[in-house]
Amino acid sequence: MLFWTDHARDSSDDICEHFDVQEEFFQARSKEFQGWFGAYWVKTHAESEKVPDSFTAMHLAAYAGLSWLLSKLMESGRASDIHSRDSLGNQPLLWAAMNGHIQAVQFLLARGAQTAAKTNEGVTALYWAANNGHASIIQQLLNKSANCRPKDKIKWTPLHRAAFNGDTWVARVILDGDADIEAKDGTKWTTLMRAAINGDMEVVRLLLARDANAKTKDMEGCTPMHHAALKGHASIVKLLIERGADSEDRDNDGWTAVQLASWNGHEKTVRYLLKNGANVHSRADNGWTALYQATWNGHATAVGLLLKGGADPNETDDEGETPLHQAAWRGHPAVTKLLLEEDADINLRDRTGQTALHQAASNGSKSVVQLLLDEGADPRVEDDDDRKPHSLAEENFHHQIAKVLRDRETEVYGHEVLPDTNNIPQTSLPDSHVDSAIIAILSADPETAVIEAYGQAGYSTPSKVTTVKEGKISVHFMKTGPDGEMFKGEHESLTAIHSAVPSLCPKSVAHGKLSDSPGYFLLTEFIDMEAVVDGSQSRGLSLAQKLAKLHSSPTLIPAGFSRPVFGFPVMTCVGRTLQNNAWSRSWPKFFAENRLRAVCSLVEKNHGSDPDLTSLLDRVVKEVVPRLLGDGHLGGRQGVQPALVHGDLWSGNKTRGRVGGKGGMEEVIFDAGSCFAHSEYELGIMRMFGGFSAGFFNEYHRLIPKTVPKNEYDDRLALYGLYQWLNHYALFSGGYREDALDCMEKLVSKYGKDEGEGEGSSSS
Missing domain, CATH: 3.30.200 (Phosphorylase Kinase; domain 1)
Incomplete structure (x- = not known):
């Protein structure tokens, strides 16, 4: 019986009478044992976790928490096995501590098991007990003088793990054992920083009560205050200020707490910081104030708070741009309106001579262009290169906006304005030789x-x-x-x-x-986006209907396989990222290895080692992916079938036009980086970057219902979107790292081993 250890653990101790440890099954390198254990491991662990070799009966007894079996093995002359290491470097004590089997831990400690023994990854039994939330086992280990200060390869201590997991009880037990409360990991983060960014008020209270330094900085110059403000944990910000933290501390880029809170639109945190004296005029190294940061991301409520708090809407950054320029460029009409109501100079020019109207026209922000015109923006203003706003619109193929601007100039100023033919491609004038x-x-x-x-x-x-x-x-x-x-x-x-x-x-x-x-x-x-055609020529299918048809079309069966599998015949690109599409029978394995781990390698190649990110991604791969996507869980017993997906379907890769000079206007997509995947993988980037209405998704799901379990749909899309966050960070740097970390932290907190069902539980 495959799961006999689980039944044996739940049975009375007299079950031991039915087991003879001298049988071949319990002998070292027994083929029977290896065959059973391999099958059991596959059913109870993620595919990325290899079956450990040199796994003895003593390891098994500790792993499964079978104290009576430990006793019988000791009595049979195998006492030395208590110190044996499997291929992962784990001694029996570590397996018992990791899995929370306190009686097995007590048995092994009483017979000389080594608390200082480390795995191949450099961690101890106490570390794994802390990671998995086993406070009583930690106490047993401390009673045997276990060291609670050792660090793993990314320099996390057991206390870091407890803080990261929000486990107040474990943190308290470790602190009572003389943990180093100021220990820093590879990114110079302390446990207080971990707790602050996670919003774990009770852990923060505990650490501050034990005199954790509220002013210490990490390698990016951030204090616990910065981390709490970035995530909008206002109550923690308040507590840190009460304990002496300075809200005006700057990180390495010159950002203060109120700037970080404004960047992410955390209204409650912004309000509290302003009320308690935060400097609304403080500038980052690039000249940006909190008002710029809230404006850039379109956080209208935060913008309103900052303006009421004395922020100057006409203050310029190092490029001579005001917040109004930023709002116009980013296409935020609500923020634009707020700034204008506070007397932002609508025709103020930046260092290149451009007004906010130039910015909105250049980037195709139609609603902002209309708002600026209605509020008196002058469409005749030329920048330093003698370009009016309509010229920039034409340059960037925003022809409808260009027409609105020309018409307004004609209407208000009394002369006809013709299209700027210098900025529109002319079919009669070849630019160069055709190859x-x-x-x-x-x-x-x-x-x-x-x-x-x-x-x-x-x-x-x-x-x-x-x-x-x-x-x-x-x-x-x-x-x-x-x-x-x-x-x-x-x-x-x-x-x-x-x-x-x-x-x-x-x-x-x-x-x-x-x-x-x-x-x-x-x-x-060629897609002609400005074709004028008879409406009767349209084929009539909406984009949602076409996408559903794509996702339900028959799929390829590659050579060497008897059924459709996940992957693609060639490598494809998202942006300039080359994707490994090697065939895989398992969707969770394909997504974990060919997408998440692959893009993490690209992140490290482009930006250097990032222990904080890679350790969190490792948990996503080992804990979240099996939990959400595991075979036998996702899609129920039927599983999920490979579907052909576009692979990079955001709003910038769709349009409406006439294709190939034939037929009517169609909803079409382009710039594809396809593979055969779970159909909802397509929806991750669509949901993440927007541009697809609720009506679109409703129509799509009427044709292709959400995969079961339906209650995990939003979390699956977030998991699929994680790949895009990581890829954007690899390609463009910037704030995408924080987006990726935030996504991973939420998924791990919900589906990680400490708070969910545990690895492999959904597929066993």
């Missing part, structure tokens, strides 16, 4: 072929290619750049999507190496 590789693919006339810039360059250079063949004009979209692997992945992605739902994306014509210059290309059908 002969493209001419050959399209069998076109090289003398009449035209290529022109189209859109903004990023990881590739986009262009519009117009060719003539036998008197017929054709228009295509092309990307060029140095990364042929990226274009190959996008070609295969678009081809797969187009084959499943032809109206959902442009058809990819070809990809390959340019002939006349270095680099590679991707050639697709």
Whole structure:
């Protein structure tokens, strides 16, 4: 019976009479034992956790908490096994402490088990007991003079673990055992910082009562006050101030507590700090005040509090920009309105001569453009490069906004304003030579072929290619750049999507190496977003319907497999991140290894070692992924089937247009980095970055219901969104690290071993 140890633990001690430890099963390296234990381990642990080798019967008895079996093994002459180490470096005592088996711990300690013994990862039994919340076992270990100060590889002590987990009782027991309350981990975080950022008031109270330093700083110059303010834990901020913390302390970037609270829009914390004397005019190293930070992220209530607290709406940063410039650029109409009500100068210019109207027009913030015009913004103002707001709108393909600006100038100032043709791609004026590789693919006339810039360059250079063949004009979209692997992945992605739902994306014509210059290309059908067509030509399917059709289309069965699996035939890209799509039968394994761990490696490559992030990600992979996505749990007994997904579907990768010069206007998607995945994986980035209405999701889920368990739907989407947070941090740095950490902390607090069902419990 596979789970005999669980039944034996719950039975009376006389069960031991039925076991003979001299049998082959209990002997070292027994094939029977190894076979059973391997099957048991797979059912009770995450796939990422390898079955330990050299696992003796003594290890098993301690692991399972079978004190009577420990006794029989000792009596049979195996006393030396009490100090044996398995392939993980674990002695029996560590397994008993880790799993909370106090009688087994007492038995082993009474017979000389070593409290100082460490695993291959450098941790002790007391460390694991602290991590898993076993206070009574910690006390037993301390009674045997166990050291409560040793650190693991990322320099976390048992007290760090207790603080991170919000376990007040464990923290108190460890502190009574002479723990170092000021010990710092690899990022120079103390236990007080851990508790402060997690919002664990009782742990914070305990640490302060034991004289924890409220002013100490980590490697980024942050104090516990900074961490609490960043997360909006107002009651902890209050307690820290009462214990002598300074709200005006600056981190390495010059940010104060009120600036961090404003950045994340934590109204209660902002209000408390302002009421208690926080300097509303304090500037970070880039010249930003708290008002800039609240404005940037669109936190209107925080902006209102700061303005009432004396913030100056016309104060400029190092670039000469005011908060109004920021609100306009970011497209925050509510914040824009608040600033204008407090007499923000609507026509103030920054160092490049641009007004807020320039910023809104350039970035396509239509509602802000209209608001600024209604409040008296002057559309005639030219920047230092002689560009009016409508010129910037045209440059960035916001043609409707450009028309609004031209019409307002005509209406108010009495003269017609024509489009700025210098900023609109002209189909009659070739920008450069069309590569002969493209001419050959399209069998076109090289003398009449035209290529022109189209859109903004990023990881590739986009262009519009117009060719003539036998008197017929054709228009295509092309990307060029140095990364042929990226274009190959996008070609295969678009081809797969187009084959499943032809109206959902442009058809990819070809990809390959340019002939006349270095680099590679991707050639697709052209999406005309400004086509004027007869409405009767539209095929009528909404984007939600098309996406549901894509996710329910038959999937590929790769060579060597008997059923559909997760992955993709080639590597694909999200941004410039190359994704490993190696085939896997298991969705949780694919997501954990090919997405989360892979992108974590990229983070370390781009930004250096980050023990805080990697340790938290390790918990997500080992605890949260099996709990939420485990085989037999996600989707119930039927599990989940691989679905073809776009892979990078945010609002910037969808539009409405006429594709390939045929049919009507369609809802289409592009810039794909596909794979076969759980269909809800697609929804993670869509929910995370917005741009898809509640109506969209309702329509989609009428066609494809939420996967069971439905009550975990939001948390699954957050878990899938984590990959995107980490990828954005790897590519762009900035605040995405905090977004990723926040996401992981919430998932671990809810589904980690300490507060959930435990690893593997959902699939056993």
